[in-house]
Amino acid sequence: MGKGSGVNEGQPMSRPRSYFKTLAWMLLALVFFYPMLWMALSSFKSSNVEIFGHPFSLPHQISLANYQKAVRQGHLGAYFINSLWVTGLSAAAVVCFGAWAGFALSKARFPFRKFWLALFFIGMILPVQSYLIPLTGLLEMLGVHDSLWALILPYTAQNLPVAILLFTAFFVSLPAELEEAAKLDGVRTARFYFSILLPVARPAVATIVAITCLNTWNEFLMAMLFIVDPAMKTLPVGMIAFEQAHNTDYPALLAGLSLISVPTLLVYAIFNKQVIRGVIAGAVK
Template identity: 40%
Template sequence: MSAPMTRPLQPASSSRSEAGLPRFRWLKSKLIGAALTVYALVTLYPLLWLFISALKTNEEFFSRPFGLPSHWNWSNFSRAWEVAEMGRAYVNSFFVTILSLILTLVLGALSGYVLSRFQFRGKLLVMGVFMLGMLIPIHSTLVPLFILMNKIHILNTYAALIMPYTAFELPIAIFICVAYMNSFPKEVEEAAQIDGSGYWGIFFRMMLPLALPALATVGILAFLRYWNDFSFALVFMSDPKLKTLPLSLSVFATGYSTDYKLTMAAMALAVIPTIIVYLIFQEQVMKGMTAGAVKG
């Protein structure tokens, strides 16, 4: 490891007095803390290395892979931006992600409301269909979806990503919304009904604002999935003008490009939005992705 590890460790804050000598317990907690720090640094290191390497020259990249750059080449970023046509890829990724997000949130919240607050025939069947959908491995649909979208002529349009993204994210969105809305007391709607609001009024004025925390979880999860998706973009978008960010990066992976500093700079530029989202919403991301993994 390059950085010296002198992180102050948290004192053992065990309130209960357990067996064992205090000295030994203190040493043990220090050791565990040190081991954890090393583990965390090893996990973070590849990302750190990415940002440091993005500022190096190609010579430095292989002669001193662990060192800092002798000169910070900020121009690598602007070069990478041009070479990989990242401006266009950013715009594409942005539009696809935002449009899919809106569709997912609106449909997920509305269907979640219906499934949580109304009793009707076929409700179990509908829930069952969504449940079944979550068992289908996403990659097994690459070929059939390609054929389907080819037939209806939407390959190589934004819709070729927006529709499948939304379709695959909807079950998780609905289940998170239903679970959250089920916890609202009945009085919420009764009050609104007395005010004379119809179902739409209740939905927009009561359910949506109340369900905001659940929608935030759904939104963060969906954002990360859409922004990072590779396989759908790879198969459904062959027009270079429509490439999303992960696709534009994969150009560097094929081995034709040996310009390491540019590859690193391009990747650094691509991960910045997700890192920012993660830094702000850590807790929600961790809880949401875990719940998403369990359900999906």
Template identity: 35%
Template sequence: MESNVMTVPQMNPKSKFNLKKAGKVLLSLALAAYAIIQVYPLFWLLLFSFKDNNEIFGGNVLGLPEIWRWSNYTSALTTGDVGIYFINSIIVTAVTILLSSVMLAATSYAIVRMYWKLNNLFLTYFLIGLMVPIHATLLPLFVILRNMHMLNTYWSLIIPYVAFALPMGIFILTGFLNSIPRELEEAACIDGCSIYKIFGKIIIPLLRPALATVAIFTYMNTWNELMFANTFINSEKLKTLTVGIMSLAGQHTTDWGPIGAGLVIATIPTLLIYVLLSDQVQKSLIVGSVKG
């Protein structure tokens, strides 16, 4: 008696292996193409910084420089004062990160761990700042800083930068603090630790990943900010990199080689951060959602 059961043909294991291998190859090619697209502008900028106007606007826009003009970097650092602008940006960014980190850690700890009637109200107040466009406050801030005689000082940039770093930082840190067991603090309190020791020796070490995350975001926003820096600072000695490089463009003619060199110099710190802190940069994209 013949059986009516149909047999399903099975795929050859070698075919499965070949399909997986082909998929990995295609994925690798796609990622390589994406990486080239992302990195090529930096490579082009590097070549751009060694050319003169004739090569830039001639037929050698994408090719290698005919002559590697290191003088563009010398001109940017000396005649263009890019070195001064670079130092100013470092000062403003470093002070902003330091002050905002201290304020964020203390404020977030007070909101999450201390019981007082207005903690939820204050948390809401800070989070509302996420919905305020930073440049919508340009005119009010200009008037306030002018009345306080703070224009053309580092503080005219540091204070607004710190203020606008608080909402996002508090959002990340409060979510991170909620994931830390309270039993750690209770055990330290039983052992006789004061609230200051608990905060300094237990909470701060645990907050380091989140603080590093916030510091990265603060650095990116502060280092690349242009509108406030262009409005609140007029002194050549206090200009930051974004404003200083923009001022290298002449009214009638512009030497683009030194401008490209200045842009390369401005990009170096960001590249170093990504190279040295690549793991933390990746974690910074998910720490708020994972710990929140």
């Protein structure tokens, strides 16, 4: 670093500190990354003995046999389609209703506005176990028990509070002049929402899509409780097929888990930048 540059003066002093910082970040990244790496490497190993006998070794030979077994025995193909439906529809509904509610809560003036916002907030802090039993009754009453709707509806409801709060915060942070300029341009409410607000809210939409996809794709408890029909099961529940009382087929299980992790990693890779922008929206101008 040139001392004469003026702008960078003082930087050479902080060099060792910045190396240390980088090293610390790399270590932290490794802590998070290693379990995934271990899962992927172990999924190529031939037996439980090879996995647990030499947990840190590389596989003796690379074979896709475990993956074939996982797809066949775990019915990953059919479950993948189910998970795709459940995740896709839930995410779409969460974005749709979350943005509408956020729009109303941020822009419209109506009685008990803060009460409604608080009510949605409560949805975030309720533990799932507290409403599993009444939810079962409700789904039966609606006649959707043991169908994909038995997951889509609760997943949507479960993810809506975060979406509503995020959209409300995002819309509130937008300058009021944007709406006023649109009014003078002759924009009506619906047009304002679809042509201006929603495109501007892309970071918030991406964040909500990513969060909802991760939550619903990996959800296990409700998927196991509400779905009995084998044809309706989702991927995480499908993984149970490899777990038996006395013998769990870990190579196949890890191969299956590796496979079902791919879409979530993809979602994160695609929306990564937007998610960060969405999460810090309103925090910085």
